[in-house]
Amino acid sequence: DIQLTHSPSFLSASVGDRVTMTCRASQGISSSLAWYQQKPGKAPKLLIYAASTVQSGVPSRFSGSGSGTEFTLTISSLQPEDFATYYCQQLNSYPTTFGGGTKVEIK
Amino acid sequence: QVQLQQSGPGLVKPSQTLSLTCAISGDSVSSNRAAWNWIRQSPSRGLEWLGRTYYRSKWFNDYTMSVKSRISINPDTSKNQFSLQLSSVTPEDTAVYYCARGGVAAAGALDFWGQGTLVTVSS
Numbered sequence: 001d002i003q004l005t006h007s008p009s010f011l012s013a014s015v016g017d018r019v020t021m022t023c024r025a026s027q028g029i030s031s032s033l034a035w036y037q038q039k040p041g042k043a044p045k046l047l048i049y050a051a052s053t054v055q056s057g058v059p060s061r062f063s064g065s066g067s068g069t070e071f072t073l074t075i076s077s078l079q080p081e082d083f084a085t086y087y088c089q090q091l092n093s094y095p096t097t098f099g100g101g102t103k104v105e106i107k
Numbered sequence: 108q109v110q111l112q113q114s115g116p117g118l119v120k121p122s123q124t125l126s127l128t129c130a131i132s133g134d135s136v137s138s139n140r141a142a143w144n145w146i147r148q149s150p151s152r153g154l155e156w157l158g159r160t161y162y163r164s165k166w167f168n169d170y171t172m173s174v175k176s177r178i179s180i181n182p183d184t185s186k187n188q189f190s191l192q193l194s195s196v197t198p199e200d201t202a203v204y205y206c207a208r209g210g211v212a213a214a215g216a217l218d219f220w221g222q223g224t225l226v227t228v229s230s
Contacts, residue, residue, distance in 0.1 A: 043220035043222065044205075049215075050216075055213065055216075091216060
């Protein structure tokens with residue numbers, strides 16, 4: 001199975017900060033990567049698919065990039081509602097797998 | 108707007124079968140532009156994809172190897188829903204279980220999710 005590793009695992013930031021987090025795959029997955037946001041007690045919410053396509057209804061401050069084995073999720077100006085855990089998921093081969101997440105907390 | 112509504116017991120005894128249902132509104136379980144997935148989440152295992160069912164002129168299933176001998180995901184076209192059955196459960200199967208749609212338009216990503224069901228395996 002393809003392993004996905006987030007860095008950092010934990011991120012402390014302030015409202016208005018530009019935030020970048022990384023997801024690395026154990027082997028090349030082309031652009032078959034999605035990003036999700038999850039808040040406590042809620043289901044994950046799709047933010048980005050195909051590495052860089054923003055899902056309909058997701059604010060434009062979220063962006064994704066990368067291909068192959070390294071991917072990034074950027075929040076251009078962190079808002080109070082963005083404090084959450086973010087997960088990547090690879091869809092290049094089944095079983096699809098998820099990373100362990102990056103938790104974004106208030107500084 | 109697609110909505111997924113999960114139902115099923117929150118407590119299952121060890122060695123018994125866990126059964127959950129996901130009712131679909133706003134789409135069809137028989138759609139050739141979607142796949143219907145089950146995922147679980149626990150502190151020890153994180154987010155773990157369990158399997159999916161989908162229709163492309165005929166029905167297909169995929170399952171993750173770790174539960175392949177114990178899992179069954181089945182569509183019910185008459186009720187527009189799909190179900191998860193996981194047999195011979197142990198406390199390690201305790202988790203929040205989610206159903207989710209994998210949309211072709213989203214390159215297979217999980218674009219709609221159920222509300223989640225906490226299933227505890229305990230006697």
